[in-house]
Amino acid sequence: MTVPGLDNEVVRDLYARFGEATFVYQATRDGMPTLWVGAERILEVLRYLKGGISKPYKMLYDLTAVDERLRKHRQGLPDADFTVVYQLLSVDRDMSRAGTPDIRLKVALKGEFPHLPTATTVYANADWYEREVWDLFGIVFDGHPHLRRILLPPRWVGHPLRKEHPARATEFDPFVLDQMRQDLDQEALLFKPEDWGMKKGTEDEDYMFLNFGPNHPAAHGAFRIVLQLDGEEIVDCVPDIGYHHRGAEKMGERQSWHSYIPYTDRIDYLGGVMNNLPYVMTVEKLAGITVPPRAQTIRIMMSEFFRITSHLLFYGTYLQDLGAMSPVFYAFVDRQKAYDVIEAVTGFRMHPAWYRIGGVAHDLPQGWERLVKEFVEHLPPRLDEYQKAAAENSMVVSRLRGVAAYDTAQALEWGTTGGGLRATGVAYDLRKARPYMGYENFDFEIPVGHKGDGYDRLMLRIEEMRQSVRIIKQCLENMPSGPYKADHPLSTPPPKDRTLKDIETLITHFLQVSWGPVIPAGEATTMVEATKGINSYYLTSDGSTMSYRTRIRTPSFAHLQQIPSVIQGQMVADLIAYIASIDFVMADVDR
Amino acid sequence: MLDWFNAHPHLVDSLIESVKAIVVLLVTVVVAAWMIWLERRLLGLWQDRYGPNRVGPFGLGQVIADMIKIFFKEDWIPPFVDKLTFIVAPAIAMGLMLLMFALVPVTPTWGVAHINVGLLVFLALAGLEVYAVMLGGWASNSKYSLLGGLRVTAQTVSYEVFMGISLMGIVMLAGSFDLRHIVEYQAANGWNIIPQFFGFCAFVTAAIAVVHRTPFDLPEAESELAAGFHTEYSGMKFGMFFVGEYVGIVLVSAITTVLFFGGWSGPGVESHAWLAFPWFAFKCLCFMSGFILLRASLPRPRYDQMMAAGWKVCLPLSLINLLGTAAVVVAGAHGA
Numbered sequence: 001m002t003v004p005g006l007d008n009e010v011v012r013d014l015y016a017r018f019g020e021a022t023f024v025y026q027a028t029r030d031g032m033p034t035l036w037v038g039a040e041r042i043l044e045v046l047r048y049l050k051g052g053i054s055k056p057y058k059m060l061y062d063l064t065a066v067d068e069r070l071r072k073h074r075q076g077l078p079d080a081d082f083t084v085v086y087q088l089l090s091v092d093r094d095m096s097r098a099g100t101p102d103i104r105l106k107v108a109l110k111g112e113f114p115h116l117p118t119a120t121t122v123y124a125n126a127d128w129y130e131r132e133v134w135d136l137f138g139i140v141f142d143g144h145p146h147l148r149r150i151l152l153p154p155r156w157v158g159h160p161l162r163k164e165h166p167a168r169a170t171e172f173d174p175f176v177l178d179q180m181r182q183d184l185d186q187e188a189l190l191f192k193p194e195d196w197g198m199k200k201g202t203e204d205e206d207y208m209f210l211n212f213g214p215n216h217p218a219a220h221g222a223f224r225i226v227l228q229l230d231g232e233e234i235v236d237c238v239p240d241i242g243y244h245h246r247g248a249e250k251m252g253e254r255q256s257w258h259s260y261i262p263y264t265d266r267i268d269y270l271g272g273v274m275n276n277l278p279y280v281m282t283v284e285k286l287a288g289i290t291v292p293p294r295a296q297t298i299r300i301m302m303s304e305f306f307r308i309t310s311h312l313l314f315y316g317t318y319l320q321d322l323g324a325m326s327p328v329f330y331a332f333v334d335r336q337k338a339y340d341v342i343e344a345v346t347g348f349r350m351h352p353a354w355y356r357i358g359g360v361a362h363d364l365p366q367g368w369e370r371l372v373k374e375f376v377e378h379l380p381p382r383l384d385e386y387q388k389a390a391a392e393n394s395m396v397v398s399r400l401r402g403v404a405a406y407d408t409a410q411a412l413e414w415g416t417t418g419g420g421l422r423a424t425g426v427a428y429d430l431r432k433a434r435p436y437m438g439y440e441n442f443d444f445e446i447p448v449g450h451k452g453d454g455y456d457r458l459m460l461r462i463e464e465m466r467q468s469v470r471i472i473k474q475c476l477e478n479m480p481s482g483p484y485k486a487d488h489p490l491s492t493p494p495p496k497d498r499t500l501k502d503i504e505t506l507i508t509h510f511l512q513v514s515w516g517p518v519i520p521a522g523e524a525t526t527m528v529e530a531t532k533g534i535n536s537y538y539l540t541s542d543g544s545t546m547s548y549r550t551r552i553r554t555p556s557f558a559h560l561q562q563i564p565s566v567i568q569g570q571m572v573a574d575l576i577a578y579i580a581s582i583d584f585v586m587a588d589v590d591r
Numbered sequence: 592m593l594d595w596f597n598a599h600p601h602l603v604d605s606l607i608e609s610v611k612a613i614v615v616l617l618v619t620v621v622v623a624a625w626m627i628w629l630e631r632r633l634l635g636l637w638q639d640r641y642g643p644n645r646v647g648p649f650g651l652g653q654v655i656a657d658m659i660k661i662f663f664k665e666d667w668i669p670p671f672v673d674k675l676t677f678i679v680a681p682a683i684a685m686g687l688m689l690l691m692f693a694l695v696p697v698t699p700t701w702g703v704a705h706i707n708v709g710l711l712v713f714l715a716l717a718g719l720e721v722y723a724v725m726l727g728g729w730a731s732n733s734k735y736s737l738l739g740g741l742r743v744t745a746q747t748v749s750y751e752v753f754m755g756i757s758l759m760g761i762v763m764l765a766g767s768f769d770l771r772h773i774v775e776y777q778a779a780n781g782w783n784i785i786p787q788f789f790g791f792c793a794f795v796t797a798a799i800a801v802v803h804r805t806p807f808d809l810p811e812a813e814s815e816l817a818a819g820f821h822t823e824y825s826g827m828k829f830g831m832f833f834v835g836e837y838v839g840i841v842l843v844s845a846i847t848t849v850l851f852f853g854g855w856s857g858p859g860v861e862s863h864a865w866l867a868f869p870w871f872a873f874k875c876l877c878f879m880s881g882f883i884l885l886r887a888s889l890p891r892p893r894y895d896q897m898m899a900a901g902w903k904v905c906l907p908l909s910l911i912n913l914l915g916t917a918a919v920v921v922a923g924a925h926g927a
Contacts (some may be wrong), residue, residue, distance in 0.1 A: 147814055208734060209735050210735075210738075232738070319890060322887075322890040322891060323805065323806065323808070323889075323890045323891025324889065324890035324891075325634070325638075325805070325886060325887060326634075326637060326638050326887050326888065329639055329640060330638070330639060331637035333639050389888075390890075393888050393889075393890065395806070395889060395891075396890050398892070398893075398896060399890065399891075399892065399896075400895055526873055545599075571893060571894065571895065572738075573891075573893045573894060574893070
């Protein structure tokens with residue numbers, strides 16, 4: 001009998017190094033090698049994968065957990081109350097197409113509030129992820145430097161992603177905010193430098209601690225950074241997130257597979273249907289649906305439209321944060337033009353929730369070619385104009401060159417993806433590295449920077465818009481004919497043509513619309529190159545109408561965690577430029 | 592009654608002069624307020640949008656509506672501020688700006704004060720202007736205001752150094768600190784902008800920095816310091832800072848016109864004296880629009896970059912200008 005997973009080279013390497021008995025192999029729907037490891041050996045394995053193996057896994061892509069206590073379909077898996085899941089990514093492997101670019105490691109944990117050693121000693125960016133897991137699951141990471149709540153308020157009681165935690169407000173006692181509670185809550189939010197190992201001053205001078213946010217015009221949402229200032233120079237800083245947390249992952253456990261789609265729109269709220277994409281693709285993987293080519297091309301086209309609208313907003317607000325007043329208005333005019341097309345096609349502007357399991361909501365409207373054509377002809381000259389008028393302005397260049405620069409190694413260490421990673425000179429774009437939805441059929445380039453500074457991040461995104469226009473143009477010229485939704489029983493809502501002709505189809509349709517589809521048990525992840533970096537959904541189905549666990553890995557979360565390491569020693573104005581150059585939205589960070 | 596007037600001609604003269612002074616200053620404030628409208632409309636034009644166009648013809652009534660609103664706002668003083676300084680600061684801002692305007696010779700016959708060292712007084716008052724924002728920033732007892740106050744102090748002090756120097760070339764050419772005399776000199780010898788071009792560049796830079804307009808609006812850099820030194824201000828006290836800033840722009844435009852562009856002089860003024868004011872107003876309007884255009888087009892430099900530009904570029908430039916002018920004046924004197 002062959003050992004499962006041995007066809008995979010990284011699994012072979014691990015077996016050779018640590019012995020087969022260390023691991024349990026799990027087959028998943030997405031084919032990503034998934035190995036269970038004991039809590040006592042996980043650090044060793046992580047260290048080997050990061051440093052020991054050839055073509056190492058430099059990036060801790062995601063770290064999350066699953067409450068396994070109510071899960072029914074877990075045949076062949078190690079016994080566990082909770083599982084901590086690590087997903088590692090090797091950009092090297094992905095770019096050279098040698099070996100498996102991802103590996104998923106799982107640690108089975110027993111007990112009510114289990115412990116395991118922190119991975120912060122191996123991957124720096126495990127810090128926030130472990131805080132999040134502690135916050136939401138109550139799993140303790142021994143040795144973590146600051147294991148405190150990150151998404152929820154400091155005085156929150158309970159760990160909401162545990163299965164026993166209520167999912168609806170009606171299951172709680174009514175909320176009352178009296179004066180005492182308000183005082184205590186505010187008291188808890190006071191920043192105490194000692195808690196973070198910060199000095200209040202040196203012998204000669206005191207530092208100023210400045211609360212930047214959560215309400216600040218340049219914080220791009222409800223985001224707070226506490227700055228330790230020496231004059232205008234930033235000595236250190238502590239980002240504080242969670243002010244925009246809505247519990248999107250918990251909601252995933254109470255919505256049907258279909259009715260969750262609108263929630264995904266609101267994760268990266270500038271990304272529109274781009275957010276639907278990884279979600280529906282994951283559900284399709286679990287359900288085994290193949291999407292017809294026309295639906296694929298429509299999805300690509302609309303995703304690229306949203307990439308453009310998101311980048312236009314980035315461009316406008318970036319320059320506005322540098323003090324230039326006008327660009328944002330021009331950007332919004334063009335953004336409106338894109339929204340006109342989006343509106344005509346999907347019926348909505350920012351949050352169309354338009355992709356469906358198995359395809360898209362409806363076919364392209366009559367006359368869409370003219371609208372799209374007008375837009376792709378309109379935008380490129382405008383982009384040239386922007387570049388000349390603002391982006392190449394010498395004051396802009398002097399504000400951004402060399403500001404908040406980091407190299408590829410730092411980017412990988414902090415889990416930075418998207419434009420922030422490409423600005424350091426790596427042409428890593430999932431649309432090329434791992435084409436999905438038929439991106440392999442398109443002709444486009446991946447712009448890269450070379451200095452990794454704020455200016456590269458600006459120019460790179462302007463160029464990305466040009467490439468998106470190129471992709472949209474190709475969609476326009478080569479739109480395949482055929483159905484816009486897969487002919488599959490789990491496509492939602494299912495094709496209705498035959499419902500009035502035979503009773504079986506009618507019953508299936510009725511159940512699907514009233515209950516929602518029942519997705520077969522399994523696990524899958526889909527990563528896409530979203531507007532702000534790599535976004536992915538890791539879904540666990542327990543064979544029900546709802547997801548058992550919905551994990552949303554967003555790029556912005558990782559990018560914000562990187563801030564202190566990049567900005568130390570620079571000025572307040574540089575921080576503003578840096579924050580704007582990251583291109584994040586808080587909804588994407590806090591979920 | 593008439594006899595009494597005839598018996599006291601000095602009293603009558605001073606009465607007329609007082610009325611003139613009040614008219615000039617009132618018009619200044621009205622123009623400054625109206626400039627808010629102009630700025631919003633021009634920005635709208637340049638930014639592909641409308642700007643205020645609802646109240647009155649072309650939205651001209653917008654300023655009145657805003658005034659009414661701001662007058663009726665609660666005059667709130669945050670509990671943590673230093674009360675006296677907090678109240679005095681905006682009054683200083685507005686008061687000094689108007690005081691400086693008193694020096695501007697509008698036409699041959701109009702103008703509030705005629706002082707033979709007018710330019711010196713102007714520079715001295717401009718130096719005091721820093722107290723308004725500094726005190727405002729300090730009294731607010733808020734960190735953002737403090738940072739704004741610090742920035743403005745450093746900025747104003749650095750830029751004033753060469754603002755004075757950049758104007759000394761004109762003083763040499765005209766041989767006087769008297770603003771009226773400088774205008775008359777230009778009417779006779781051609782505008783100062785040509786011989787004093789570098790002085791002009793340095794002066795305009797410094798003047799924008801002193802009234803902290805874009806691109807030198809670092810003290811109130813919205814994206815960095817919320818609203819900088821006036822973060823804690825609201826109602827009429829904010830309004831005074833706000834209108835004060837616009838009076839500042841009108842003032843800088845007027846002073847630039849007087850010093851470099853021949854003030855009221857222009858074709859046809861000799862034969863038709865009434866043309867003096869239209870010429871003056873037209874020149875000022877051009878500069879005011881120019882400042883608005885600057886705001887529409889430029890980003891903000893970083894604090895250290897702005898300081899470097901002041902000390903390393905503008906200061907040497909104005910010094911060279913001063914030396915060059917001195918050399919020319921001396922050579923001219925020997926030649927004659």
